[in-house]
Amino acid sequence: MIHRIVLIGPPGAGKSTITPPVVEQFGLALIATGKFLRNEMSARSELGIAVESYLKSGELVPDTLMERLLAAALATVAADQGFLLDGYPRTLHQARALDERLATAEQPLTAVIALEMGEHEVVRRLSGRRSCMLPDGNRWTLHTDDAEALARCTAEGGTLSQRPDDQPDIIAERLKVYHEQTQPLLDYYRERGILHSVDAHGSPADVQERVLDLVSGLETVISAR
Numbered sequence: 733m734i735h736r737i738v739l740i741g742p743p744g745a746g747k748s749t750i751t752p753p754v755v756e757q758f759g760l761a762l763i764a765t766g767k768f769l770r771n772e773m774s775a776r777s778e779l780g781i782a783v784e785s786y787l788k789s790g791e792l793v794p795d796t797l798m799e800r801l802l803a804a805a806l807a808t809v810a811a812d813q814g815f816l817l818d819g820y821p822r823t824l825h826q827a828r829a830l831d832e833r834l835a836t837a838e839q840p841l842t843a844v845i846a847l848e849m850g851e852h853e854v855v856r857r858l859s860g861r862r863s864c865m866l867p868d869g870n871r872w873t874l875h876t877d878d879a880e881a882l883a884r885c886t887a888e889g890g891t892l893s894q895r896p897d898d899q900p901d902i903i904a905e906r907l908k909v910y911h912e913q914t915q916p917l918l919d920y921y922r923e924r925g926i927l928h929s930v931d932a933h934g935s936p937a938d939v940q941e942r943v944l945d946l947v948s949g950l951e952t953v954i955s956a957r
């Protein structure tokens with residue numbers, strides 16, 4: 733089965749933490765729009781400079797620009813590979829544009845996975861989220877509540893940094909944007925019968941397992957038809 737999956741969840745629910753094993757196990761292309769935009773910003777590209785103010789303030793990048801970026805990213809995915817979209821779509825406009833594009837290619841979405849997490853836990857996770865930057869340029873994510881991870885970062889010669897949009901006032905803005913603009917997508921996909929909810933509380937390994945089970949289950953359901 734070729735999976736074409738959208739992953740939706742509030743900021744901090746762990747979207748990008750759970751994607752690696754899913755894309756690896758099912759051989760999918762990963763399109764992670766937030767990460768892509770942050771890389772463009774770090775590279776100081778024309779695009780990165782153009783989107784910087786949106787990311788720094790927690791607002792969404794305009795739909796027209798995002799839809800163009802997504803079209804370019806999808807064009808690089810072979811029809812028989814499938815994909816996992818992390819962070820796209822985030823508005824109804826983007827969702828409709830995506831549906832139209834995929835309908836034209838006769839490759840509709842096969843599932844939308846919604847990570848569910850309460851607001852209190854979202855704020856706790858985002859405000860304590862740090863990146864451990866290693867001397868070789870690699871980085872990994874940790875939480876300030878995790879003393880063991882903090883010690884490991886120091887032992888590895890790493891330095892801690894925080895995403896500029898993980899500051900308290902920006903977290904509040906990102907949550908507001910999520911509730912107002914992205915949450916309506918859940919009803920949109922529920923009505924189409926492709927929405928699957930996953931509890932995002934617990935360790936990354938637990939949530940990864942829930943998502944892997946869900947995607948494996950989709951294969952069983954389809955092949956049993």
Ligand code: AMP
Nearest residue numbers: 765766786787791792793798819820822
């Ligand atoms: P993320 O890493 O997915 O939390 O995305 C970080 C930021 O990138 C968001 O707060 C937005 O400013 C921007 N962004 C990522 N994906 C989209 C999208 N599909 N539409 C608009 N803005 C986006």
